[in-house]
Amino acid sequence: MSGPRVTPHASSKAAVLDVIRAAGTISRVGLANATGLTGATISTTVRKLIDEGLVVETGHAESTGGKRRVLLRLNESARFAVGVHLDQDRITYALTDLNGSVVARISRLGAAGDQPADVVRRMGREVAALIAGAGVDRDRVLGVGLVAPGRLTAGGGFRVAPPPLRRWQDFPVDDALTGATGLPVVVGNDATAAALGEHWSGGVSDAGTFAALYMGSGIGAGLVVGGLTYTGASGEAGEIGHACLDVDGPLCWCGARGCLEVLAGPAVVVAAARADRALARAIGLAGRGLLHRDSVAADFAAISRAARRGESGAVALLERSGRYLAAAARTLANVMDVAVLVLTGPSFAVAGSLYLPVVQAELDTAFVGRSAHRVEVRLSPSAASASAIGGAAMVLQSELVPLHTGERLPGDLTVPEPPPVAVQVS
Numbered sequence: 001m002s003g004p005r006v007t008p009h010a011s012s013k014a015a016v017l018d019v020i021r022a023a024g025t026i027s028r029v030g031l032a033n034a035t036g037l038t039g040a041t042i043s044t045t046v047r048k049l050i051d052e053g054l055v056v057e058t059g060h061a062e063s064t065g066g067k068r069r070v071l072l073r074l075n076e077s078a079r080f081a082v083g084v085h086l087d088q089d090r091i092t093y094a095l096t097d098l099n100g101s102v103v104a105r106i107s108r109l110g111a112a113g114d115q116p117a118d119v120v121r122r123m124g125r126e127v128a129a130l131i132a133g134a135g136v137d138r139d140r141v142l143g144v145g146l147v148a149p150g151r152l153t154a155g156g157g158f159r160v161a162p163p164p165l166r167r168w169q170d171f172p173v174d175d176a177l178t179g180a181t182g183l184p185v186v187v188g189n190d191a192t193a194a195a196l197g198e199h200w201s202g203g204v205s206d207a208g209t210f211a212a213l214y215m216g217s218g219i220g221a222g223l224v225v226g227g228l229t230y231t232g233a234s235g236e237a238g239e240i241g242h243a244c245l246d247v248d249g250p251l252c253w254c255g256a257r258g259c260l261e262v263l264a265g266p267a268v269v270v271a272a273a274r275a276d277r278a279l280a281r282a283i284g285l286a287g288r289g290l291l292h293r294d295s296v297a298a299d300f301a302a303i304s305r306a307a308r309r310g311e312s313g314a315v316a317l318l319e320r321s322g323r324y325l326a327a328a329a330r331t332l333a334n335v336m337d338v339a340v341l342v343l344t345g346p347s348f349a350v351a352g353s354l355y356l357p358v359v360q361a362e363l364d365t366a367f368v369g370r371s372a373h374r375v376e377v378r379l380s381p382s383a384a385s386a387s388a389i390g391g392a393a394m395v396l397q398s399e400l401v402p403l404h405t406g407e408r409l410p411g412d413l414t415v416p417e418p419p420p421v422a423v424q425v426s
Helices: 012-023 028-035 039-051 116-133 163-168 173-181 190-200 260-264 266-275 277-282 295-309 312-336 346-366 383-400
Strands: 005-009 055-060 070-074 080-086 090-097 102-109 141-148 151-153 157-160 185-189 210-215 219-225 228-230 340-344 376-379 421-425
Touching: 012 028, 012 039, 012 070, 028 039, 028 070, 039 055, 080 116, 080 173, 080 190, 080 383, 090 116, 090 383, 102 116, 102 383, 116 173, 141 151, 141 173, 141 190, 141 383, 157 163, 173 185, 185 190, 185 383, 190 210, 190 219, 190 228, 190 340, 190 383, 210 312, 210 346, 210 383, 219 260, 219 312, 260 266, 260 312, 266 277, 266 295, 266 312, 277 312, 295 312, 295 346, 312 340, 312 346, 340 346, 340 383, 346 376, 346 383
Parallel strands: 080 141, 141 185, 210 340, 340 376
Antiparallel strands: 005 421, 055 070, 080 090, 090 102, 151 157, 151 185, 210 219, 219 228
């Protein structure tokens, strides 16, 4: 595990709450050691968190010769958050508790082909059904984290959107979803959210710096550096799907040629399978129209199942995709020098077991830093809903443990926080 890292929090409250979350259980003395705050500040802050119901006392630590220390932990059911992953094929919803654990999740029809306003009204109903179905008091839900491929901007729709979501380009989806749900909304990128979800929920608790290679309808990456998501100067970091692997390759929707996404993405795999009539018939793709709702996701899953059965044509298609993806993963690992690479997203949920050995073999033999350390490739256990989980984590982080003053949910009316506090977390 890497050494201590310093995380800038907006307040002593945010710092203490984040350390308790990361530790699981910890004493007041442990909090003082981790944060550098005085004992008096810790006592005052912990009392406020207990009074708000966010933290509870939970037994005692083992005796070290003196008075046994009281342990603290999060009260997981004190607050909840909703994450929504908006995509062309499916819209996925996750309700998480304060610790980032999933309480309930659902998946519904995607957004391609429908008007944004109609989709948002449907999303509002589905968020309400998710909360009610879990038996959660709506007053304990902090907000909604909405994530999507491309780049969403607060109040302004998509800055960059893939072709199936182009009609959303100037649609203020966060404001519309706030109106449909009655809850504040924060927005972000699906790959970055997936990485945050892995970090927040403890899926990559042994790595402060890692990359999440994401494959849904497209391909992207989420980057976590020193425990913090890295999004770059304009929020575009991690667009590995638009890394060029063939300068003379096919034209991508982004305007460049030979991008990873246009060489190896799920839509490319599906198009190649449909073009092979014998293979399409063998795995049940024949007869599907190219505009069939949910067809790319469903057909990619069918190809993956056929490959696991040993269907040679399906195996060949995924191996080709895997080689391109492995080359991009090597570039990502070389640039970031990560020790852990997580495969996540809906497409890896159905085909990750086929891609993982290809990516691992590439990194074992060609990662430039392999003499110093190995890059471990892992498949996320929650790959199908990782982005929605990360969307909920965005809400929890922005409302409860903001990393700098002003990083809070829209409409927050709390008094200004004290100056930032630098926290040392082991």
